[in-house]
Amino acid sequence: MNGLYRQRGEDPTQTGSFPAPTRPMWTTLTNPVKKFTSSLSFKLSFYAGFIMFLAVVAFAYHTIFTQEESLLDEKIRAAIKDTEIIKAAIWNGMMTKDRQVIREIVAALGKEEGFRDINIYDHRGVLHYTSRTGQPEGPAAATTNSHNPLLANLDSNTSLRYRFIDAGNVLNVVNPLNNTAGCAAAGCHASPSVEKVLGALEVSLPVQDVRQKISEHRRKTLLFAVALFLIVSSILGLVVIFGVLPPIKRLQRNARNLAKGHYAPSVANYGSDEIADLARTFDEMSREINWRTAMLDESRRFYEDLFETVPCYLNIVDPDYRIVRGNRAFTDEFGDHTGSFCYRAFKGQETPCRNCQVEKTFADGLSHRGEQVWTREAGTQEVHVVVHTSPILDEEGKVSQVLEMSVDITRLKNLQAQLEKKEREFKNLFENVPCYLSVVDKAYRIAYFNKRFVYDFGDCWGQHCYTAYKARETRCSNCPVEATFADGATHSSEELWHLNGMDRHIILQTAPILDEQGEVVAVMEMFNDITELRLLQNELSTLGETIAGMSHDVKNILSGLEGGVYVVDSGLRQGREERVRQGWDMVKRNVEKVSDLVKDILYASKEREPEYRECDPGEILTEVHDLFERKALEAGIEMVKDFEPRMGNAILDPKEIHSAVSNLIANAMAACVSSGKPSPRHIILHGSAIDTRLIIKVSDDGTGMSQEAAENLFKKFYSTKGSKGTGLGLVVTRKIVEEHKGTITVESTEGEGATFTIDIPLMWPERIDGIETHGSVQRHTGS
Amino acid sequence: MPKKILVVDDEPDMVTFLCTLLEDNGYATCTAVDGEDGMEKTRNEKPDLISLDLLMPNKTGIKMYRELRKDPETKDIPVIMVTGFAKDDVPQMDFKKWIHERAIKPPEAYIEKPVNKEVYLESIKQALT
Numbered sequence: 001m002n003g004l005y006r007q008r009g010e011d012p013t014q015t016g017s018f019p020a021p022t023r024p025m026w027t028t029l030t031n032p033v034k035k036f037t038s039s040l041s042f043k044l045s046f047y048a049g050f051i052m053f054l055a056v057v058a059f060a061y062h063t064i065f066t067q068e069e070s071l072l073d074e075k076i077r078a079a080i081k082d083t084e085i086i087k088a089a090i091w092n093g094m095m096t097k098d099r100q101v102i103r104e105i106v107a108a109l110g111k112e113e114g115f116r117d118i119n120i121y122d123h124r125g126v127l128h129y130t131s132r133t134g135q136p137e138g139p140a141a142a143t144t145n146s147h148n149p150l151l152a153n154l155d156s157n158t159s160l161r162y163r164f165i166d167a168g169n170v171l172n173v174v175n176p177l178n179n180t181a182g183c184a185a186a187g188c189h190a191s192p193s194v195e196k197v198l199g200a201l202e203v204s205l206p207v208q209d210v211r212q213k214i215s216e217h218r219r220k221t222l223l224f225a226v227a228l229f230l231i232v233s234s235i236l237g238l239v240v241i242f243g244v245l246p247p248i249k250r251l252q253r254n255a256r257n258l259a260k261g262h263y264a265p266s267v268a269n270y271g272s273d274e275i276a277d278l279a280r281t282f283d284e285m286s287r288e289i290n291w292r293t294a295m296l297d298e299s300r301r302f303y304e305d306l307f308e309t310v311p312c313y314l315n316i317v318d319p320d321y322r323i324v325r326g327n328r329a330f331t332d333e334f335g336d337h338t339g340s341f342c343y344r345a346f347k348g349q350e351t352p353c354r355n356c357q358v359e360k361t362f363a364d365g366l367s368h369r370g371e372q373v374w375t376r377e378a379g380t381q382e383v384h385v386v387v388h389t390s391p392i393l394d395e396e397g398k399v400s401q402v403l404e405m406s407v408d409i410t411r412l413k414n415l416q417a418q419l420e421k422k423e424r425e426f427k428n429l430f431e432n433v434p435c436y437l438s439v440v441d442k443a444y445r446i447a448y449f450n451k452r453f454v455y456d457f458g459d460c461w462g463q464h465c466y467t468a469y470k471a472r473e474t475r476c477s478n479c480p481v482e483a484t485f486a487d488g489a490t491h492s493s494e495e496l497w498h499l500n501g502m503d504r505h506i507i508l509q510t511a512p513i514l515d516e517q518g519e520v521v522a523v524m525e526m527f528n529d530i531t532e533l534r535l536l537q538n539e540l541s542t543l544g545e546t547i548a549g550m551s552h553d554v555k556n557i558l559s560g561l562e563g564g565v566y567v568v569d570s571g572l573r574q575g576r577e578e579r580v581r582q583g584w585d586m587v588k589r590n591v592e593k594v595s596d597l598v599k600d601i602l603y604a605s606k607e608r609e610p611e612y613r614e615c616d617p618g619e620i621l622t623e624v625h626d627l628f629e630r631k632a633l634e635a636g637i638e639m640v641k642d643f644e645p646r647m648g649n650a651i652l653d654p655k656e657i658h659s660a661v662s663n664l665i666a667n668a669m670a671a672c673v674s675s676g677k678p679s680p681r682h683i684i685l686h687g688s689a690i691d692t693r694l695i696i697k698v699s700d701d702g703t704g705m706s707q708e709a710a711e712n713l714f715k716k717f718y719s720t721k722g723s724k725g726t727g728l729g730l731v732v733t734r735k736i737v738e739e740h741k742g743t744i745t746v747e748s749t750e751g752e753g754a755t756f757t758i759d760i761p762l763m764w765p766e767r768i769d770g771i772e773t774h775g776s777v778q779r780h781t782g783s
Numbered sequence: 784m785p786k787k788i789l790v791v792d793d794e795p796d797m798v799t800f801l802c803t804l805l806e807d808n809g810y811a812t813c814t815a816v817d818g819e820d821g822m823e824k825t826r827n828e829k830p831d832l833i834s835l836d837l838l839m840p841n842k843t844g845i846k847m848y849r850e851l852r853k854d855p856e857t858k859d860i861p862v863i864m865v866t867g868f869a870k871d872d873v874p875q876m877d878f879k880k881w882i883h884e885r886a887i888k889p890p891e892a893y894i895e896k897p898v899n900k901e902v903y904l905e906s907i908k909q910a911l912t
Contacts, residue, residue, distance in 0.1 A: 552838075556794060559897040563800020566900070570803050579803070586796045 040248070041240040049233030053225050060221035068214045072207065075171055076162055079205050083160070083175040086118060087201055090129075099129075106131050116170060119202040120177075123195065125151050150174035154197040169208045175201045247275045251282055263290035313385070315404040316392065317342050317358050324401060333383075333408075334376050342404070346374045361389040361402045372406070384413040435528040439513065440465050440481050447522060456499070456529075465525070469497050469506075484510040484523045494530075505534040550728070553597060560590035600728040603735070610653030610739050612763075617694055618647035620654050621687045624661045628669065628683075636679030637672050639665075642697075643687030650694065651763040652740065657696075660736040661685070663729040664698040664756045671702030671754065694742075694762040701753040710746050710754075786911055787811040789830035791821035791847065792865070793839040801834060801865075801898070808904055818847035825857055832910055835890075837866040852887050861910035862890040865898060 036042055086109055093102035102120070110118045110131020120129040150161045154176050162173040177199040257263065263286055307314055307327050313334075314327040323337050323345060331337075337345035343352050352359065357368040367390050374383045385406040394400040430437055431450045436457070439448035444464050449457070460468035466476055475482070480491035492509040508527040512520040567583025570576075621643050632639045665683060672681040686697035705713070714734040737744045742760030788810045790801045795816075802812040813828045815821040817839045825833065833851070837844035844864065851857045892906035 555896045556797070559800070560794065560796040562897050563796055563803075566800055567803045570807055582799060583803075586799060589796065 041237050041245060044240045045233040045235075045237030048236045049229040052232045053229035056225035056228055057222065060225065061218070064214060064218050064221065067217070068210070071210045071214070072171075075205065075207050075210060076173070079162065079171055079173045079203060080160060080175070082115075082205070083173055083201055083203050086203065087175060087177065090120070090201075102129055114205060116204040116206050118204075120199060121151060121202065122199040123154060123197050128199070148172070148174070148202065150202070151200055154200055155195070158197055164207070165204075169206060169211055171205045171207050173203045173205070175203070177201060244275065247279055251279055254282065254286060258286050258289060261293065263287070313404075313406040313408070315342065315406070317402050317404055319362055319400075321352055321358065330406075334374070346376065347372070348375050357387050357389040358402045358404055361391050362399050365391045365393075365399050367391075371409075374406075382410070383408055384410045433526075435526055438465070438525045439522050440525060441522050442485065444475060444481065469499075470495075471498065480508060480510045481523045481525065484512050485520050488512045488514070488518075488520050503531075504529050505531045550597070550601070554594075557590045557593045557597070560586055560593070564588075564590060597728070600732055604728050604731050608739070610656055610736075612651050612653055614649045615652055615654040616647055616649050617652065617657070617687060617689065617696075618643055618645045620652075620657050621661065621685060621696065624658060624665060625685055627662065628665045632669055632683065635669060635673050636681060637669060638680045638682050640682060640684040642684055647687065647689050650689070652694075652760075653736075656736040656739065660733040660758065661696060661698065663733045664758075667729060667756075668698050668700035668702060668754075671700050671704070673702075675701075675703040675751075677701070689762060692762050694758075694760045696758040696760075697755055699753065699755040704748045704750045704752045704754050705746075706750050710748050713746055714744065785809055785811045786831040787813065787828060788907065789813050789815060789821065789824055789828060789833045791815045791818070791824075791833065791839070791844065792836040793817055794836075797836070797865075797896075801903075804900055804903070805834075805907075810907075818843055818850075821847050822850055825851065825860070830860065832861045832863065832907060834863045834865055834907075837864060848890065849887065858888070863903070863906055863910060864890045864893045865903075866893065866895060 086105075089105050089109070090102045093099070093105060106118050106120065106129045109115060115131070118129075118131040119127055121127050150163060150172065151174060158176050158178060160173070160175050162171060164170065165172050176197045179195050179198050309328065311329060313330040315330060316324040316326075318324050321341050321343060323340055323342050325338060326334070326336070334346045341352075342358070343349040343356075347353060353372070355370065357370045360366075360368045367388060369386065369388050372385050372387050374385055375381060376383055386409055388405045390403045390405070391399040392401040392403055432452075433450065434452065436453045437450040438446050438453055441447045444466065445462055446460050446465055446468055447462075449460070457468060464475075465481065466472040466474065466479075470476065476495075478493065480493045483489075483491045490509060490511045492507065495506045495508055497504050497506050506527050507530050508525060511524045511526070513522040513524055515521045564583045564586030567586060568580050569583075571579030571581075571583055622641075622645050625639060625641055629639050665685070668683045672683065675681065682699075682701050684697070684699040686695070686699070688695050714730055734744050737758050737760065740760045742758060744759075745757050746754055747757070748754035788805050790798050790805070790812055791814070792798050792801070793816055798814045798816075802814060805812050813824055813830060815824040821833070821835065824830075835844045835848060844866075848862060848864070851860065851862065891910040894903050894906060
């Protein structure tokens with residue numbers, strides 16, 4: 001891996017490939033002398049020749065030395081023998097004390113070929129005889145010859161001694177002359193017998209011929225050795241040049257080619273020697289190397305391609321956070337930042353990032369993952385990436401670099417942001433939609449709800465829907481949620497819920513919430529309180545019925561008018577006055593009815609504010625009582641006054657209160673009349689002012705009414721009076737009471753009578769301040 | 784002997800009108816103010832035909848009609864129904880339909896208020912023949 005991800009800049013021409021092999025030293029040397037001296041042929045021939053040369057020289061010198069030694073030994077032995085002969089020759093002279101004989105013998109011998117000179121010394125080193133002419137004899141010459149070291153110590157060492165002098169060309173032999181019994185007894189220059197040596201014979205012999213012979217021999221031997229060296233070297237050199245170098249050079253060439261990565265299988269016939277074996281082995285090795293190199297190349301190319309073309313950003317970062325290398329996807333997108341700090345190059349920061357995955361991987365050698373925001377195009381564009389880091393280990397197993405693999409998730413991020421926005425929008429919609437929304441899970445528990453829901457129902461998360469909505473302990477029958485769970489379709493139902501102590505009409509729609517498999521996992525409930533709508537609907541329905549009732553009424557009146565006109569006509573035709581009168585009364589009555597009806601309709605349909613005046617409710621009740629008292633008595637009804645005639649002044653619309661109470665009295669009378677009960681029947685008019693409330697009650701012991709009739713009484717057109725009522729009386733009464741912000745209720749038992757109660761919040765004149773009134777408040781003094 | 788017709792209606796003006804009309808056309812009349820009264824008068828007066836209003840207090844025209852038809856003595860007396868309700872006005876008060884749905888012999892004629900004199904007289908004439 002290290003080879004693959006080696007640092008950039010090492011070899012700019014070979015990015016991402018293997019480094020070129022180092023060229024051998026010898027190819028760089030250009031000096032031909034050095035080239036020659038370091039060549040194999042030179043080394044082999046020179047050193048082999050040289051060794052041969054040394055061997056010959058050593059052997060020759062050894063032989064010459066031995067020869068020289070034996071020649072000189074022979075010379076020495078001959079010399080010693082000569083000295084002994086001379087000693088014997090002179091011995092007689094000495095014995096005879098004939099100095100001249102001795103002198104002649106020495107001179108004669110000295111002229112002999114083979115002697116340079118012959119000297120005879122006494123034991124003190126004084127020369128007595130010599131073969132050299134003109135040389136002094138006797139004690140005077142003693143000093144001149146005393147330099148010969150061989151003459152020293154003759155007394156202590158009586159053995160023969162020799163030396164080479166004159167650069168080895170002369171052999172100098174000294175043979176001591178020992179004291180003998182004869183000598184000691186002689187009288188000449190007899191020496192005492194204790195002295196062992198009397199003198200010495202010195203003979204010098206030239207050995208120049210031997211030296212010359214040896215020298216000649218040495219010269220010839222040296223020449224032979226040099227010649228041998230040259231011959232052997234040349235032969236060996238040639239053998240190497242023609243026999244050894246060509247195959248080696250071929251091997252070299254192949255090796256060089258191989259090093260360059262070119263491998264051409266050799267077809268040469270190598271022969272059968274060791275070099276040929278080597279060449280064949282090399283060829284085999286080359287093939288192997290070539291194959292392996294090819295494999296490595298392929299594998300390297302594969303990884304190179306992978307690195308470059310992998311569809312994510314790859315970066316190699318060194319421990320200083322410098323980018324060592326980035327792949328194509330990275331450089332295409334962010335530019336070539338090789339050598340830059342990663343945090344500066346594409347994050348625009350001056351210091352390493354906090355929570356850096358690369359840092360972690362350098363620290364623990366493990367892979368790490370994280371999200372980062374990079375920038376491109378000079379920081380104008382943000383790129384969101386997911387980063388994975390992996391360690392790149394060196395030979396010692398330490399993290400040398402970190403591979404940073406990053407995937408661009410900007411689009412994903414944008415999508416995520418869009419999704420979140422949409423989610424917010426939907427949530428907003430969900431929360432603010434002007435109806436109740438809740439989500440119910442399969443256990444019928446409320447899992448989610450919107451703001452409107454919480455506002456009216458409170459937080460009922462986790463509660464069963466039926467408990468939260470209807471305070472039930474068990475599931476409802478005909479549950480639309482259940483239906484939606486079953487068929488995955490939307491359902492709706494209209495339900496009556498009991499909320500905050502009030503009955504509420506709720507219209508509910510359900511919709512399935514599906515999972516990925518299309519299974520219904522929850523149901524959304526969307527519902528709205530339509531109580532107001534229902535009331536309006538009821539009111540509309542009431543209005544419809546009222547109109548129908550009125551049309552009936554109008555028809556009756558028309559019938560009455562038509563009938564009256566017919567009866568008048570008939571009376572006129574027949575001249576029957578009573579019939580004319582009867583018909584005219586009918587006409588008048590029905591005209592009056594039309595008038596009343598129109599007035600009631602106008603009243604009931606008009607939105608108006610009461611004309612408040614200061615008046616005494618007691619007075620109003622008295623007026624109504626007095627108005628009906630006579631009529632009631634005629635019908636066998638007794639009217640009972642149950643109120644104080646003076647209750648104190650209050651703020652009311654006296655005319656309206658008068659009409660409302662009159663309507664109730666008229667109804668009560670009708671109920672009494674139609675009950676068919678025996679006289680006297682009773683109507684009790686009650687009035688009381690309790691603190692701020694005015695209570696007016698009208699009770700009768702007439703027919704009474706059913707519960708259903710009592711409930712519908714104020715709502716719809718309802719008449720039990722036949723032709724005597726417009727059916728609008730109670731509607732008008734209720735309207736008046738409500739205009740006074742009061743209420744009207746009825747209690748009744750069928751067959752036993754009824755009690756109508758008006759309850760009006762009362763405003764007393766002293767408390768009128770601050771109360772908004774319409775129109776001027778005038779003092780009312782009765783109608 | 785003129786045919787006797789019982790006019791049952793809680794509205795006196797209607798009764799006056801119908802009686803005058805019938806008498807002018809040669810019928811004898813008697814009257815009743817509601818269903819109760821009507822049954823009593825039917826049994827006493829034995830009218831040849833009954834002109835019956837539907838909506839009345841105490842006993843409505845429907846109840847009285849049912850009683851008439853149940854009673855063997857009165858079940859053959861022709862009845863002209865006079866009503867202020869038209870089925871167009873209040874669909875749930877479509878008596879005609881209501882009666883037809885039951886196993887009761889329907890009345891001889893329906894007359895809607897306001898009463899058309901000619902139609903009314905013609906209906907009575909046909910019912911009596």
